[in-house]
Amino acid sequence: PFQSAIDADVASIMTAHIAVPALELEQPKLPATLSYTMMTQLLREEMGFEGIIVTDALIMEGIKEAGSEEENALKSLTAGCDMILMPEHPLKLHAFLVLCVKEGLLSEERLDQSVKRILNAKQQYHLWENRQQPKEALTILQNSEIQGIVYRILEDSLTLVQDKRHYLPLNPEKKWLHLIVNDDNIPFIAQPWLQMLESHAPTLNILELFEETEDHVFSLLQTHLSEFEGIIIAIFSHVKAWKDRLALDPRV
Numbered sequence: 737p738f739q740s741a742i743d744a745d746v747a748s749i750m751t752a753h754i755a756v757p758a759l760e761l762e763q764p765k766l767p768a769t770l771s772y773t774m775m776t777q778l779l780r781e782e783m784g785f786e787g788i789i790v791t792d793a794l795i796m797e798g799i800k801e802a803g804s805e806e807e808n809a810l811k812s813l814t815a816g817c818d819m820i821l822m823p824e825h826p827l828k829l830h831a832f833l834v835l836c837v838k839e840g841l842l843s844e845e846r847l848d849q850s851v852k853r854i855l856n857a858k859q860q861y862h863l864w865e866n867r868q869q870p871k872e873a874l875t876i877l878q879n880s881e882i883q884g885i886v887y888r889i890l891e892d893s894l895t896l897v898q899d900k901r902h903y904l905p906l907n908p909e910k911k912w913l914h915l916i917v918n919d920d921n922i923p924f925i926a927q928p929w930l931q932m933l934e935s936h937a938p939t940l941n942i943l944e945l946f947e948e949t950e951d952h953v954f955s956l957l958q959t960h961l962s963e964f965e966g967i968i969i970a971i972f973s974h975v976k977a978w979k980d981r982l983a984l985d986p987r988v
Contacts, residue, residue: 738783739783742783742784742785742787745787746785746787747787747788747857747860748787748788748789748790748857749779749785749787749788749789749790750789750790750791750792750821751768751769751775751789751790751791751792751812751817752767752768752769752792753767753768753769753792753796753798753799753802754767754768754798755767755768756768756771756774759771759773759774759778760773760774766802767798767799767802769791769792769799769808769812769815769817770799770802770808770811770812770815771815772814772815772816774815775789775812775815775816775817776815776816779816780816786853787853787857788818788819788850788853788854788857789816789817789818789819790817790818790819790821791812791817791819791820791821792821793821793822794808794809794820794821794822794823794824795822795823795824805823805824805825805829806828806829806832809823809829809832809833810832810833810836810841810842813833813842813846813847813850814842814846817850818849818850818853818854819850819854903966905936906936906937907937908936908937908939910937910965910966911939911941911963911964911965911966912937912939912940912941912964912965912966912967912968913940913941913943913961913964913966913967913968914930914933914937914940914941914942914943914967914968914969914970915943915944915945915957915967915968915969915970916930916942916943916944916945916970916972917945917969917970917971917972917973917984917985917988918944918945918946918972919947919971919972919973919974919984919985919988920972920973920974921946921947921948922972925972926944926970926972929970930942933968937968940968941964943957945985945988947985951987954987971984
């Protein structure tokens with residue numbers, strides 16, 4: 737998918753603070769953001785990406801373990817990144833990078849490459865003469881044509897992996913149980929999904945599970961599962977640097 741995006745002239749790519757030992761053989765624990773092998777040799781030279789490389793946030797634990805904010809910023813730029821996202825101390829970091837240039841730790845030639853990419857992007861999208869205010873931008877996003885594009889993207893992103901028992905389309909005559917796993921404890925996050933689903937299966941029995949849902953609810957659920965002809969499970973979960981886990985609640 738990354739090569740396809742690059743071939744389609746994607747304007748920007750964000751790095752991830754993940755280690756890829758198969759690509760970074762000499763430093764297997766090095767975050768990709770700091771890897772010259774991945775940012776320049778692979779992304780730039782091998783895959784032919786000429787757009788802007790933006791780091792993921794420098795405040796994330798995944799990169800903090802690699803060094804100080806100043807060290808990581810310098811390494812990300814020398815690796816080939818163009819823009820640094822969310823440093824904890826931006827003014828202090830700016831002063832540090834200026835000093836790095838003066839002392840020869842970061843070349844002006846390397847900085848010029850990034851500055852040129854950023855200026856070219858601003859020129860390409862006419863940001864000099866057409867700066868949108870937040871309210872104007874919101875109006876554009878609410879345009880029916882733009883909304884149509886959004887819905888087409890959403891529809892194209894859905895993939896049916898398998899339907900061996902031919903559950904689809906849903907039979908509204910069946911007794912369905914719909915489990916909503918709200919792993920982020922965000923109120924009403926499932927409402928748009930439920931409104932859509934209820935038009936296809938109006939007799940849904942709905943149970944929403946949160947991280948703080950008590951154990952006896954899970955026990956009761958297991959007792960009554962056999963009463964339903966089909967179960968629909970919708971998972972609402974985000975991977976966050978500060979979440980301390982990737983997996984769902986083990987009770988789920």
